[in-house]
Amino acid sequence: MIEMYGVSKVYPGGLTALKDINLKISRGEFVFIVGPSGAGKSTFIKLLFREELPTKGQIFFNGKNITRMRNRDIPFLRRRIGIVFQDFRLLPEKTAYENVAFAMEVVEASGKEIRKKVPQVLERVGLSHKADAKPSELSGGEQQRVALARALVNEPDVLVADEPTGNLDPDTSWDIMKLLSDINKRGTTVVVATHARELVNAMRKRVLQLDKGRLVRDEERGVYSNEA
Numbered sequence: 195m196i197e198m199y200g201v202s203k204v205y206p207g208g209l210t211a212l213k214d215i216n217l218k219i220s221r222g223e224f225v226f227i228v229g230p231s232g233a234g235k236s237t238f239i240k241l242l243f244r245e246e247l248p249t250k251g252q253i254f255f256n257g258k259n260i261t262r263m264r265n266r267d268i269p270f271l272r273r274r275i276g277i278v279f280q281d282f283r284l285l286p287e288k289t290a291y292e293n294v295a296f297a298m299e300v301v302e303a304s305g306k307e308i309r310k311k312v313p314q315v316l317e318r319v320g321l322s323h324k325a326d327a328k329p330s331e332l333s334g335g336e337q338q339r340v341a342l343a344r345a346l347v348n349e350p351d352v353l354v355a356d357e358p359t360g361n362l363d364p365d366t367s368w369d370i371m372k373l374l375s376d377i378n379k380r381g382t383t384v385v386v387a388t389h390a391r392e393l394v395n396a397m398r399k400r401v402l403q404l405d406k407g408r409l410v411r412d413e414e415r416g417v418y419s420n421e422a
């Protein structure tokens with residue numbers, strides 16, 4: 195589903211954020227991206243949804259070379275990728291329901307589809323009872339559930355999360371990670387960049403470790419770090 199060949203990213207100013215990354219992520223996988231601050235995790239994620247272009251190398255998504263994609267085709271790529279961030283990025287004046295509905299409005303879904311899908315996806319993230327609450331009336335964990343619902347509502351092929359538990363307490367982080375695991379079990383490919391050592395160690399999923407922009411470990415059923 196995702197393939198990278200010789201991918202490097204050098205930011206203007208000369209900083210090398212990623213260096214010669216080669217990897218494949220198959221449909222249905224659950225993958226953690228780990229590594230110290232500045233290792234290149236966020237850059238990796240930005241390349242996936244073409245927020246950034248690589249300086250070198252090729253990236254394929256569902257067999258399509260997204261580094262060569264025309265600008266007008268980028269919305270189609272982004273429709274196939276659901277994204278959540280550490281800071282939730284909800285629209286503050288809209289309710290939970292409206293935040294999720296908005297993601298369908300921008301892809302021009304019909305009113306009928308929206309009225310059907312939004313309650314379903316809110317139910318799936320366990321938030322039906324908070325549909326009418328605004329982000330300021332929700333806990334951090336609940337806001338992240340809304341963000342997950344928004345990311346899922348257009349049925350993406352892959353869900354990408356950049357530090358999804360970075361602003362949450364340990365218990366809430368667990369709930370969100372379990373939810374990501376459930377989403378994966380129902381068929382969505384999941385890619386999570388994280389610093390959450392305990393969660394990574396407990397879940398035993400594939401771990402890609404970045405260090406100074408290099409892919410230094412790619413391990414099935416891996417742990418956060420192999421160092422003592």
Ligand SMILES: Nc1ncnc2c1ncn2[C@@H]1O[C@H](COP(=O)(O)OP(=O)(O)OP(=O)(O)O)[C@@H](O)[C@H]1O
Pocket residue numbers: 205206207209210211229230231232233234235236237238
């Ligand atoms: N737009 C940019 N312009 C210049 N340098 C950048 C830019 N974005 C990131 N960098 C640099 O690239 C390197 C990798 O950054 P990145 O955000 O990918 O790391 P990260 O692993 O996600 O870190 P963290 O865990 O702190 O979020 C860092 O040294 C960062 O300062």
